[in-house]
Amino acid sequence: MTVPRVLAVAGTDPTGGAGLQADLKAIAAHDGYGMGVVTALVAQNTHGVRSVHVPDVAFLREQLDAVSDDVVIDAVKIGMLGTADVVRTVTDWLREHRPPVVVVDPVMVATSGDRLLDEDAAAAMGTLFALADLVTPNRAELAVLAELAGAPSRAPLSSLDAARLVASTWDVLVLAKGGHDEGPTADDVLVSPSGSVRRFTAPRVTTTNTHGTGCSLSSAIATLAARHGDWELAVGVAKPWLTAALQGADGLQVGSGNGPIDHGAVIRAALPVVPTTDVWWDDVGSLLRSTIECGFLVGLRDGTLDADVFAGYLAQDVHYLRAYERHLAGLAASAAGGRGPAAAGTAGAAAAGAGRGPAAAAFWAAASEGCAAEARDLHHRRLAGTHADDPVHPTCAEYLAHLQRAADSGSAAVLAAAVLPCFRVYARVGAQIGTAPDGHPFADWIAAYGDAGFAASSAEATRLVEEMAAAATPAERGRMARAFRRSTEWELAFFEMPLAVPGAGAGAGVIAAEASLLR
Ligand SMILES: Nc1ncnc2c1ncn2[C@@H]1O[C@H](COP(=O)(O)OP(=O)(O)O)[C@@H](O)[C@H]1O
Numbered sequence: 001m002t003v004p005r006v007l008a009v010a011g012t013d014p015t016g017g018a019g020l021q022a023d024l025k026a027i028a029a030h031d032g033y034g035m036g037v038v039t040a041l042v043a044q045n046t047h048g049v050r051s052v053h054v055p056d057v058a059f060l061r062e063q064l065d066a067v068s069d070d071v072v073i074d075a076v077k078i079g080m081l082g083t084a085d086v087v088r089t090v091t092d093w094l095r096e097h098r099p100p101v102v103v104v105d106p107v108m109v110a111t112s113g114d115r116l117l118d119e120d121a122a123a124a125m126g127t128l129f130a131l132a133d134l135v136t137p138n139r140a141e142l143a144v145l146a147e148l149a150g151a152p153s154r155a156p157l158s159s160l161d162a163a164r165l166v167a168s169t170w171d172v173l174v175l176a177k178g179g180h181d182e183g184p185t186a187d188d189v190l191v192s193p194s195g196s197v198r199r200f201t202a203p204r205v206t207t208t209n210t211h212g213t214g215c216s217l218s219s220a221i222a223t224l225a226a227r228h229g230d231w232e233l234a235v236g237v238a239k240p241w242l243t244a245a246l247q248g249a250d251g252l253q254v255g256s257g258n259g260p261i262d263h264g265a266v267i268r269a270a271l272p273v274v275p276t277t278d279v280w281w282d283d284v285g286s287l288l289r290s291t292i293e294c295g296f297l298v299g300l301r302d303g304t305l306d307a308d309v310f311a312g313y314l315a316q317d318v319h320y321l322r323a324y325e326r327h328l329a330g331l332a333a334s335a336a337g338g339r340g341p342a343a344a345g346t347a348g349a350a351a352a353g354a355g356r357g358p359a360a361a362a363f364w365a366a367a368s369e370g371c372a373a374e375a376r377d378l379h380h381r382r383l384a385g386t387h388a389d390d391p392v393h394p395t396c397a398e399y400l401a402h403l404q405r406a407a408d409s410g411s412a413a414v415l416a417a418a419v420l421p422c423f424r425v426y427a428r429v430g431a432q433i434g435t436a437p438d439g440h441p442f443a444d445w446i447a448a449y450g451d452a453g454f455a456a457s458s459a460e461a462t463r464l465v466e467e468m469a470a471a472a473t474p475a476e477r478g479r480m481a482r483a484f485r486r487s488t489e490w491e492l493a494f495f496e497m498p499l500a501v502p503g504a505g506a507g508a509g510v511i512a513a514e515a516s517l518l519r
C-alpha cells in the first residue's frame with residue numbers, strides 16, 4: 001500500500017491551527033503525504049482574522065498545474081476559497097485533473113465569526129460540489145447551501161432534510177457536522193444523495209480550543225478515504241481521532257484566544273518515551289567505540305599493556321579520583337539541600353526538587369566514599385614505587401578543569417551530567433572487557449570496573465541525572481548535554497593519554513571544543 005498523496009487547496013493560518021497548516025498536520029497524522037496550494041494568505045491568530053490577501057488567480061492556477069503536471073494526486077481536500085474567481089479557477093482545474101477522492105469543506109465563516117468567503121462566491125460553489133465526492137458543512141454552512149439548493153429561506157429545513165437536499169441536488173455525500181450544537185455528544189451525520197443516513201457520534205469535549213476542527217476533519221477524511229476506499233470507514237476513523245485532538249487541545253497552550261486542536265495527540269500517545277540520557281548516550285556512540293578500541297584498553301584487556309604504562313595511568317587516575325570524589329560530595333550536599341554547587345542559584349532543575357532528597361544525597365555520598373576507597377586501595381597498592389609522585393598530566397588537568405567549570409556553573413544538574421560519563425564509560429568498558437582469566441596481570445582493575453555493584457551505581461546515577469534533565473529548562477538541559485558530551489570526550493582522551501606520544505596533544509580536540517562549553 002502506497003502512502004496517499006493528498007493535496008490541500010486552502011487558505012493559510014500562520015499560527016498553524018487552521019487552514020493549510022492544519023490540513024498538512026492532519027494528513028501527516030494519518031500517514032499521508034501532504035501537499036498544499038494556497039488560495040488566500042490570511043493574517044489570523046487564535047483571536048480572529050486581521051486581513052486576507054487573495055493572490056491573482058492566474059498564479060493560483062500555476063500552483064495547481066505545478067502539482068498536477070508532476071505528481072499523481074490520490075485525494076484533494078478543498079478548504080477556504082475566498083472569492084468567486086478562486087472558486088471558478090479551482091473548479092476549472094478540478095474538471096481537468098479530478099483525483100479519485102475529492103472532499104470540499106465549504107469554509108464560509110471562521111470559528112471567530114470572520115467571513116472567509118465572499119457572498120457572490122457561495123453562489124459559484126454549486127458547480128464545484130458537483131465535482132466533489134463529499135462536502136462537509138457545519139450547521140451555518142449547511143443552511144446557506146440548502147438555500148442555494150432551493151430550500152425556502154422563510155421556513156428553514158431540519159438539518160437532516162437540508163443535508164438530503166444538498167446531497168441530492170449536487171449528487172454528493174454530505175457530512176453535516178454538529179460541532180456547534182449543544183448536548184453531551186457532538187454528532188455528525190453522513191447523508192448520501194439517495195437520502196440514506198449514517199450517524200457518527202462522539203463525546204462532546206469541554207474546551208474553547210476548537211480552532212481548525214473542520215479543516216482537520218476534512219483533511220483526515222480525504223487521506224483515509226484515499227487509503228481505505230470507503231467513506232464510512234474514513235469518517236469512522238477520523239472522528240475519534242478528532243475527539244482525541246480536541247481532548248489534547250488545552251494542553252497545547254498556543255495563543256490566548258480559541259486555540260488549536262492537538263493534531264499530534266494520538267501519535268504522541270503511541271510514541272515510545274526516549275529518556276534524555278539515552279539521547280545523549282546515542283550521540284556519543286562513536287566516541288565510545290573509539291574508547292573501547294583504543295590501544296590502551298586493548299592492551300589492558302589482552303594483558304599485553306606495559307605494566308609501567310599502566311602504573312602511569314593509575315597515577316593520573318588517583319589525581320582524577322581525588323577531585324571527582326569532591327564533586328560527588330558536592331552533589332550529595334546539594335541533593336541534601338546544603339551548600340552544594342546548586343546552592344548558589346535557586347533556578348533550574350535542582351531548585352525544582354528533581355534528583356534531590358535524602359536518597360539522592362545518600363547515593364552521591366556513597367559514590368564519593370567509594371571513589372575515595374578506590375583511590376586508596378587499588379591505586380596505592382599498585383602505585384607503590386615508580387609513579388607515586390607523578391605530576392598531573394595536562395589531559396587530566398583539562399578534564400578536571402572541565403568538571404570544575406561544571407561545579408562552578410551554579411547548576412547541580414550540569415555538574416551531575418558532567419560526572420555521569422565517568423560512571424557510564426567505565427561501566428561500559430567493564431562490561432565489554434568481561435572477566436579476566438586467572439593470572440591476568442590487570443585482573444583486579446578489570447574486576448573493579450566489571451563489578452555488578454558498579455554497573456548498578458552507573459544506572460542509579462543515570463536515573464538521577466534523567467530526573468534532573470526532565471525538570472530542567474531547555475537551556476539548562478542543553479548545558480547538561482554539552483557537559484555530558486565533553487566529559488565523554490575527556491574519558492577517551494584520558495584512556496589515550498598513557499600511550500600518547502608526548503607533545504602530540506592527546507585531547508587537543510577536546511580542549512579546542514571546551515571554549516564553547518557552558519555558554
Ligand atoms: N466540543 C467538541 N467536542 C467534540 N467534537 C467536536 C466539538 N466541537 C466540534 N466537534 C467536532 O469537530 C468537527 C468539526 O465540526 P464543526 O465545529 O461543526 O465544524 P467547523 O469547524 O467547520 O465549524 C465535527 O466532527 C464535530 O462534531
Ligand SMILES: Cc1ncc(COP(=O)(O)O)c(N)n1
Pocket residue numbers: 010011012013018019020042044079080107109110111112116210211212213214215
Ligand atoms: C485559512 C482558514 N481556513 C479555514 C478556517 C476555518 O477554521 P475553523 O472554523 O475551524 O476555525 C480558518 N480559520 N482559516
